[in-house]
Structure formats: C-alpha cells, structure tokens
Amino acid sequence: MVLTSIIIGLGITNVLLGVSGAIERYTEGDRPLRLSWASAFWLAQVFLWMILFWWWEFRLVDILKYWTLWNYFLIICYAIVLFLLAALLIPKDWDKVDDMNMYFLLKCRWFYSVFLLGVIIDVMDSYMKGGWTYIMGQGVLGWAYPVVNISIVVIGFRSPRIRTHTIMGIVSIIWLVVFGFEFAPLLHR
Numbered sequence: 001m002v003l004t005s006i007i008i009g010l011g012i013t014n015v016l017l018g019v020s021g022a023i024e025r026y027t028e029g030d031r032p033l034r035l036s037w038a039s040a041f042w043l044a045q046v047f048l049w050m051i052l053f054w055w056w057e058f059r060l061v062d063i064l065k066y067w068t069l070w071n072y073f074l075i076i077c078y079a080i081v082l083f084l085l086a087a088l089l090i091p092k093d094w095d096k097v098d099d100m101n102m103y104f105l106l107k108c109r110w111f112y113s114v115f116l117l118g119v120i121i122d123v124m125d126s127y128m129k130g131g132w133t134y135i136m137g138q139g140v141l142g143w144a145y146p147v148v149n150i151s152i153v154v155i156g157f158r159s160p161r162i163r164t165h166t167i168m169g170i171v172s173i174i175w176l177v178v179f180g181f182e183f184a185p186l187l188h189r
Contacts, residue, residue, distance in 0.1 A: 004057060007079035008050050011086045015047045018090030025094040036100030038162050039089055041169030042111070045176060046085045049118075052180045053082055063129050074124055081118040088114060101162045108165060112156040119149045141179045148175060 026033045057075060064071060088111045089104070091097040104111075123146050126135050135143050152168045159165065 001057060001061060001075075004075055004079040005054065007076070007083050008054050011050050011079075011083035012047065014083070014086045014090060015043060015050075018043070018086070021090070021094050022100075025097075031098055033094075033097070034099040034101060036104050036162065036166075038165040038169055039100045039104045041166060041173055042104075043086070043089045045169055045173040046082065046089065048173065048176055048180065050082045050086070052176065053078065055180075057125075060129065071128060074121065074128065078118070078121045078125055081114055081121060084114050085111065085118060104165060105160065105162060108156060112153045115156075116150065116153045119146050119153070122146065138179075141175070141182070145175060145179060148172075 022033070022035070026035065057078075060075070088107050091103055097103050123135070126138070126142075130137070149172065152172060156165060156168060
C-alpha cells in the first residue's frame with residue numbers, strides 16, 4: 001500500500017498546489033481569472049475520492065488473504081486514475097488560462113473518459129473485496145453509484161453547457177459524501 005499512498009499523496013499535492021496556484025493567479029495576476037464552479041466541485045469530488053480511496057484500500061490488506069500481481073496492479077491503476085483526474089482539472093501553466101470554465105470544457109472529454117475508467121476500476125475493486133455479495137451488501141447507494149456515474153459520463157460527453165457539468169459535479173460529490181461517510185468501514189488493527 002506504500003506505492004499507492006505515494007501516488008495518492010502526489011494527487012493530493014497536485015490538488016493543493018492547484019488551489020494555491022488558482023488563488024495566486026486570481027489575486028495577483030495581471031489578467032483576471034474567471035473561476036469555475038464546475039472545476040471547483042469536480043476538484044473537491046476528486047480530492048474526497050482520493051481520501052476515501054486510501055481509507056477503503058487500507059483495509060484491503062486484511063480483506064484479501066492472498067494477493068496476486070493482478071490485485072496489486074489493479075490498485076496501482078486505481079491510484080493512477082485518481083491522480084490523472086486531479087491533473088486534468090488543474091492547469092499546468094496558470095498564465096495561459098483566463099477562464100476556468102473554458103479550460104474545463106476543453107478537458108472535459110478527457111476528464112470523463114478517465115472518470116469512467118475510475119468507475120470501472122472501482123467496481124472491479126469492490127468485486128475483488130468480496131464479489132457480488134460485497135457489492136450488494138453496500139446497499140442501494142453502493143451498487144447504484146456506478147450506474148449514476150456512467151450516466152454522468154454520458155451526459156458529460158454530450159453537454160457543452162458548463163451548468164450541466166456543475167450540477168453533475170454537485171451530484172457526484174454529494175453521493176460520495178453520503179456514501180463515504182455513511183458506509184465507510186471502520187479501520188481495525
């Protein structure tokens with residue numbers, strides 16, 4: 001779990017540096033920066049997803065009696081996907097960005113493609129933890145999460161409206177907060 005913790009740590013660092021970069025660009029830039037609610041909600045969702053990923057995966061050592069290279073590879077890929085989601089939401093060069101709504105719309109197809117990959121890997125991860133019994137045992141919020149997120153991806157691919165992306169970011173983060181804090185497992189050592 002050390003390698004995944006490093007990757008998630010890099011993703012969280014990227015988010016925090018991105019937020020501080022946005023604040024610096026917004027307050028000290030020569031040109032005004034138009035902020036984006038869509039970017040803000042999706043960035044908060046990805047940040048929370050990374051934290052919850054670490055929380056849930058910490059238990060994986062106790063849940064899986066036998067580790068295979070495929071299990072390990074899946075967890076590493078999951079962490080990489082979460083890192084990429086954060087990286088796609090944050091400009092590398094703030095001087096080239098004046099409007100975060102436009103930046104989000106330019107990156108949204110890549111974002112939703114990687115987001116879909118994350119949802120698929122999340123289902124595979126849940127299956128690895130205990131099969132369909134584990135997935136169904138999470139209740140409606142658990143097994144409906146991938147269905148809702150696949151719908152979000154389809155809408156995200158099709159919608160050119162930033163308001164739609166903002167609403168989907170709000171729905172996704174609320175779902176993640178409710179599911180993550182209501183059904184998050186307790187850590188035992």
